[in-house]
Amino acid sequence: MAKKGKKPSETPCKETVVPVEGKTPATVVLLLSSPEEDILIKASEAIHTFAEKGDENKITLLGLGALEPLCQLITHSNKLVRRNAFMALGIMAINGDVKSALERIHVIPSIIDKLSLEEDIVVHEFATLCLASLSLDFVSKVQIFDSNGLPPLIQLLSSPDPDVQKNSLEIILNLVQDYQCRVVVHEFGGIPPLLELLKSDFPVIQHLALETLQNVTTDRETRNTFREEQGFEKLMDILNNTVGLWVCVCFDLHAEALDALANYLSDSESVQQIHESGGLTRLMDFFLTPNLPEIQSNVVKCITRVAQSPENRKLLHEQHVEKVLVEYLSVEDNGVKMSTCQAVAAMSLHLDSKGRFQELGGIPALVDGLCTECLKLREAATQALAILTHSNDTSAMALYEAGGHEILVQQLQGSCARSVANAAAALCNMAGQEVIRCSILAHGVMQALVEPMKSTDTQVLVNATLCLAVLACDTEARAELQSAGGLQPLVNLLRSYHNEVLQNACLAVNVCASDEPAAVEMCKFGALELLREINQSANRRSSFSELAMISLLNSNLSVKYSLTGHLAFTDIVSDGFYDAGQVRAPLQFTLEELSKKPVNQQRPIIVINTTTEYEPFHKEKTEDDGQKDESQPGSPTEEPWKMMDDVSLQVLVKETKESILPLDDEREQCTALARMVSEAMGGAVEMEKLHEFPWVLHLSELKFQLQSNVIPIGMITRGIYCHRALLFKCLADCIGMSSTLVRGEYNRAWNEVLLLSGNPSSSSGRYMVDLMHQPGRLLAPSTPAAVQYQTI
Numbered sequence: 001m002a003k004k005g006k007k008p009s010e011t012p013c014k015e016t017v018v019p020v021e022g023k024t025p026a027t028v029v030l031l032l033s034s035p036e037e038d039i040l041i042k043a044s045e046a047i048h049t050f051a052e053k054g055d056e057n058k059i060t061l062l063g064l065g066a067l068e069p070l071c072q073l074i075t076h077s078n079k080l081v082r083r084n085a086f087m088a089l090g091i092m093a094i095n096g097d098v099k100s101a102l103e104r105i106h107v108i109p110s111i112i113d114k115l116s117l118e119e120d121i122v123v124h125e126f127a128t129l130c131l132a133s134l135s136l137d138f139v140s141k142v143q144i145f146d147s148n149g150l151p152p153l154i155q156l157l158s159s160p161d162p163d164v165q166k167n168s169l170e171i172i173l174n175l176v177q178d179y180q181c182r183v184v185v186h187e188f189g190g191i192p193p194l195l196e197l198l199k200s201d202f203p204v205i206q207h208l209a210l211e212t213l214q215n216v217t218t219d220r221e222t223r224n225t226f227r228e229e230q231g232f233e234k235l236m237d238i239l240n241n242t243v244g245l246w247v248c249v250c251f252d253l254h255a256e257a258l259d260a261l262a263n264y265l266s267d268s269e270s271v272q273q274i275h276e277s278g279g280l281t282r283l284m285d286f287f288l289t290p291n292l293p294e295i296q297s298n299v300v301k302c303i304t305r306v307a308q309s310p311e312n313r314k315l316l317h318e319q320h321v322e323k324v325l326v327e328y329l330s331v332e333d334n335g336v337k338m339s340t341c342q343a344v345a346a347m348s349l350h351l352d353s354k355g356r357f358q359e360l361g362g363i364p365a366l367v368d369g370l371c372t373e374c375l376k377l378r379e380a381a382t383q384a385l386a387i388l389t390h391s392n393d394t395s396a397m398a399l400y401e402a403g404g405h406e407i408l409v410q411q412l413q414g415s416c417a418r419s420v421a422n423a424a425a426a427l428c429n430m431a432g433q434e435v436i437r438c439s440i441l442a443h444g445v446m447q448a449l450v451e452p453m454k455s456t457d458t459q460v461l462v463n464a465t466l467c468l469a470v471l472a473c474d475t476e477a478r479a480e481l482q483s484a485g486g487l488q489p490l491v492n493l494l495r496s497y498h499n500e501v502l503q504n505a506c507l508a509v510n511v512c513a514s515d516e517p518a519a520v521e522m523c524k525f526g527a528l529e530l531l532r533e534i535n536q537s538a539n540r541r542s543s544f545s546e547l548a549m550i551s552l553l554n555s556n557l558s559v560k561y562s563l564t565g566h567l568a569f570t571d572i573v574s575d576g577f578y579d580a581g582q583v584r585a586p587l588q589f590t591l592e593e594l595s596k597k598p599v600n601q602q603r604p605i606i607v608i609n610t611t612t613e614y615e616p617f618h619k620e621k622t623e624d625d626g627q628k629d630e631s632q633p634g635s636p637t638e639e640p641w642k643m644m645d646d647v648s649l650q651v652l653v654k655e656t657k658e659s660i661l662p663l664d665d666e667r668e669q670c671t672a673l674a675r676m677v678s679e680a681m682g683g684a685v686e687m688e689k690l691h692e693f694p695w696v697l698h699l700s701e702l703k704f705q706l707q708s709n710v711i712p713i714g715m716i717t718r719g720i721y722c723h724r725a726l727l728f729k730c731l732a733d734c735i736g737m738s739s740t741l742v743r744g745e746y747n748r749a750w751n752e753v754l755l756l757s758g759n760p761s762s763s764s765g766r767y768m769v770d771l772m773h774q775p776g777r778l779l780a781p782s783t784p785a786a787v788q789y790q791t792i
Contacts, residue, residue, distance in 0.1 A: 025050060025060055032069035037078045044073060044084035051091045058095040067098070071107045074114060074127075082114065083122050090126030093133040102134060108143045115152035121161050128156065128167030135174040144171065145181055150188050157193035162202050169197070169208035176215045185216045186225040195226075195234050203253065206238075210256035217263035226264055232274050235261050239286055258298045262305035271312050280319050287324045293333035300328055300339040304346045313350035321347065322356040329365035334374045341369060341380035348387040357388060358398050367404040375416050382411060382422030389429035396430040405430055405440050412448040412464075417457040424452060424463035431470045445471060446480040453489040458498055465493060465504035472511045478518050487512065487521050494530040497540070506531075506544035510551045519555035520590060527552055528559065558591075565743035569754060572733045573741075576643065578607040578710070579726055582743060592641045595710040604699050604711045606723060608730050609643045610653050644706075649714030652680060652727075653734050661735045666755045669737060670769060671776035677728045678775035681719030687773050695720045724771040725749035739769075744790050752781065 023031075028050070031043035047066060051058050061067075066088075073085035092098045111127050119127075131149070134140040144150075149171075156168040172190070175181040185191070194216075197209040213231070216222045226232075235257050265271050274280055287299050303321060307313050325347065328340040344362065347353045357363065366388075369381030385404065389396040399405065404426075411423035427445065431437040449471075452464035468490070472478050481487065490512070493505035509527060513519040531549040534540045553560035557571050562583045567573070578591050581603050594605055656673065663669045678684055685693050698718035702711050713730070716723050725741055728751050732739035738754040751769045755778075768786045770777035779786040 025057075026064050029061065029064040029066045029069070032066065032073065037076075037081055040073060040076070040078070040081045041084055044070065044081065044088050048084060048088040048091055051088060055095050058092045058098055061092060062095075062098050062101060067092070067101055067105060071102075071105055071110065074107075075110050079120055083120050086114070086123045086126040086130070090129035093130040099133050099137075102130070103137055103140055106143070108134065108140060108149070109147045112144065112147045112149045112152065115149075115156060117155060121159065121164065124156055124159060124164045125161060125167065128153070128164055128171060132167045132170040132174075135171045141175055141178060141181075145175060145178075150175065150181065150184065150190075154185070154188045154190045154193065157190070157197060162200070162205060165197060165200070166202070166205055166208065169205065169212060173208055173212045173215070176212060182216050183219045183221065186219070186222040190216070191222065191225045191229050191231070195229055195231055198234055198238055207253050207256065210253055210260055213260040214256050214263060217260055220267065223264055223267050223270055227270055227273065232261070232264060232270075232279055235264075236279070236282060236286065240289075254295055255298045255301075258302040259305075262302045265302075265306040265312065266308060268309050268311035271306070271315050275315050275319075280315060284319045284321065284324065287321075288327070293331065293336050296328055296331060296333070296336045297339045300325065300336065300343040304339070304343040307343065307346035307349075310350070313347055313353065316347065317350055317353050317356065320356075322353055322360055322362070326357065326360040326362045326365060329362060329369075334372065334377050337369055337372075338374070338377045338380045341366065341377065341384045344384040345380070345387045348384065348390075351392075354388055354392045354395050358395050363388065363395060363398045363404070364402045367399065367402045367407065370404065370407045370411065375419070378411070378414070379416055379418045379422065382408070382419050382426060386422045386425035386429065389426050391429075393433060396433060396436060399426070400430060400433075400436045400439065405436060406443050409440065409443045409445045409448050412445070412452055417455065417460050420452050420455070421457065421459040421463045424449070424460070424467040428463065428467035428470050431467070437471060437473075441471060441477050441480070446477055446486065447484040449481075450484050450486040450489060453486065453493060458501060461493060461496070461498070461501045462504055465490070465501065465508050469504060469508040469511050472508065475515060478512050478515050481512065482518050482521060487518060488525050491522050491525040491527045491530065494527060494534065499540075499542075502534070502540065503542060503544045506534075506542070506548040509548040510544070513548070513551040513555045516555050519552050522552060523556055523559055524590070528563070561741065561743070567729065567741040569738040569740055571741075573608060573726075573730050574733075575609050575611055576607070577730075578605050579722070580605045591643075591710070595641070595708055597709055599703055599707060599709055602709070604703050605709055606713050606716070606726060607643065607646075607710050608649070608713055608726075609646045610649055610730075610734070644710075644712055646712035646714040648680075649712065649730075652676070652714065652731060656731045656735055666737070666753075667778070669735075670753050670755065670767075670778065673728065673731055673737070674769050674771050674776040677724050677731065678771050680714075680717070681724045681727065681771075682717060684775050685772055690772075693720070694718055695723075720747050721772055722747050722749040725751050728769065728771055748790055750790060753778075 023046070028043050028046050031039050032047070034040055034043065047061060047070070051061055070085050070089045070092075073081055074089060076082050076085065093102055108131070111130055114123055114127050131144060131153075135144060153168045153171055156164050157172075159165055159168070172185070176185060194209050194213055197205055200206050200209070213226075217226055217231075238257055239254070265274075271280070274283075287303070290296050290299060303316070303325070307316055325340050325343050328336055329344075331337065344357060344366065348357065363385070366381050366384050369377050370385075372378060385399060385408070389399055408423040408427050411419050412427075414420055414423075427440055431440060446468075449464055449468050452460050453468070455461055455464070468481070468486075472481060490505060490508055493501060494509070496502045496505065509522060509531075513522065528549070531545055531552065534545045535549055553564065554571065557567060557573055558576075558578045558580070560571070561567055562580050565582055576591060578594075580594070591605075591607065656676065660669050660672050660676070663672060682693065682695070695718045699711065699716070702715055703709060713723065713727055719727070722743065726749065729739050729741040732751070732753070740752045741749065742752065743749045751771070752766050753769055754766055756764050766781060767778040768781055768789065770779060770789060772789070779789060
């Protein structure tokens with residue numbers, strides 16, 4: 001910055017020429033302690049001249065101890081001494097080592113004391129130069145503020161000297177980085193001079209003034225003052241000035257001007273006021289004017305910041321800001337496109353803006369952004385599409401018609417976590433429409449979601465699991481997920497302590513549990529143990545975890561019965577159901593795996609199979625089979641495992657349907673079925689002779705005969721409570737009779753039936769069925785007879 005000629009405001013004494021030329025720096029430093037004012041004037045001037053020549057000289061003076069006497073001389077009564085001392089001190093303070101030394105001397109209050117308007121303008125220049133250097137340090141900033149440095153510095157913003165203006169701006173800018181300083185600038189009258197400096201002929205001053213305004217306008221009260229001082233109009237004057245526009249580009253003032261404008265416009269009251277005065281129209285006209293990428297990028301960043309409140313989004317929508325943004329989406333510069341995508345995302349939180357973007361063709365333009373090599377642009381485009389399609393079927397359909405869903409599926413396998421999260425969110429939003437969901441599934445989305453479920457990024461996990469829950473609503477999708485290995489990472493997410501991840505994982509487990517194969521596999525991966533742990537935790541338990549547990553058990557009744565000991569009226573047992581007894585933790589084995597285990601001494605596993613489609617899985621080897629195996633040791637391929645036929649059960653099912661189902665009265669049906677079960681299982685047994693009933697030996701013989709721990713229930717002809725209750729439940733379910741299955745202790749089990757008979761002589765309600773002692777007897781729950789049946 002050009003220096004102007006400066007003269008002291010007064011000359012307190014006649015200047016005497018003192019020959020200091022030729023003196024060594026050490027000698028000159030010693031002269032700073034002279035009692036003679038004329039020597040002090042010359043010595044301090046010589047110090048200034050020497051220090052101006054470079055950092056080495058400044059370091060030399062520091063080592064010679066020049067700082068202490070200079071700090072004393074800035075308070076000297078002679079104005080010329082003070083002026084020269086400040087010149088020397090200010091030029092030295094630019095050096096980092098000198099600055100650090102000054103911080104230890106605590107000279108700041110003395111410097112601030114000389115900032116009064118009565119002081120020499122040269123003193124102002126070098127005093128502020130010294131403070132500008134010191135104010136870079138946090139402790140020094142606090143000292144400046146505590147020493148009431150802001151008021152005189154704000155006054156100096158109106159100094160006629162541009163160097164004083166620049167230095168004062170630098171100090172204030174450093175101070176307002178702290179919130180406490182920021183909020184009081186307007187109280188000391190700082191806004192008017194800051195706005196006035198926007199007209200400066202020096203770009204560096206404009207830059208500092210704008211950057212300071214950008215900081216202080218984050219405070220609401222400051223924005224009020226800014227509004228009262230027509231700050232918006234003055235910023236717009238700068239932005240619209242052709243010469244100023246060139247200056248803005250060269251010195252990056254444009255960004256600061258728009259940032260200050262965005263701060264001001266973040267206040268809904270301010271936006272409303274400039275809207276009423278026509279200011280928003282002027283702003284929109286300016287937004288359409290720039291054709292330089294740097295300016296366009298700053299424009300849309302401003303729009304993004306302004307669009308952070310619902311009120312502002314509404315006003316921007318009324319000014320057709322969507323038109324500006326859609327036009328910017330078509331520019332070639334990726335930086336502008338990225339900033340525009342972010343602005344579209346912000347505006348899309350306003351419902352009417354979603355429709356406007358769709359009408360203007362914004363969605364195909366965003367889809368183009370998905371295909372770019374620029375990762376940042378892809379991230380911004382996916383974010384905009386995720387928000388545009390949220391709760392908006394029209395936008396979702398437009399995205400589908402533009403082919404965006406296919407690209408989004410590909411994005412799920414990308415390396416950018418934000419893009420993956422946004423893509424999953426957009427696909428989730430689109431999947432609510434069946435035609436779109438089917439197309440998304442056709443492009444392999446279930447397989448593409450497997451890797452995101454292994455991510456360490458929380459938002460990726462949140463969005464991917466929710467997307468999975470929405471897409472896995474049909475059998476084929478769930479089968480595809482299972483074949484792609486997606487169930488294990490899904491189950492692993494049940495270990496998460498992030499509430500939203502856990503909630504969505506439970507939701508996805510609930511959906512996937514609709515299919516028994518998926519439910520069985522998730523149980524194998526430990527889903528039930530994890531859900532039991534979750535549901536026992538006061539902090540992690542939720543309605544979603546409880547629902548997932550119920551769904552998983554309902555799709556795997558064998559495990560449900562083993563764990564809970566209870567099957568409800570709505571739990572219909574089917575082929576493949578097995579009773580492995582009461583367990584504390586879910587079995588980690590399938591029925592096939594259990595059947596292949598060596599025969600052991602534990603209780604047998606009772607299985608139900610009413611079909612004839614399966615061949616026996618235990619058949620004796622013929623001699624020819626053995627010879628064939630020996631002659632071809634490596635060639636045969638092991639046949640798939642099949643359950644053993646249960647011909648006896650098939651006969652019972654047929655008899656139940658033919659002789660019991662036709663009975664008109666439910667009570668008669670129940671009694672007749674109970675007697676049939678009892679006869680099939682060895683008949684009635686008196687309670688006193690129960691210990692003589694040879695059911696244990698009979699089951700051991702069956703295990704030995706079959707060489708298996710798994711026994712078809714129809715083969716049991718000597719059955720106790722638990723076997724009879726299971727058979728009754730199986731046959732009752734075959735004819736649609738409402739029955740529960742409840743496990744007690746010591747091999748006890750019983751059934752409750754729901755009778756809604758219209759017979760006036762019979763009462764409706766729930767009854768327990770006696771299958772053991774007086775087959776067909778119906779016992780009201782909680783009666784002594786019922787309790788005795790359950791416990792003795």
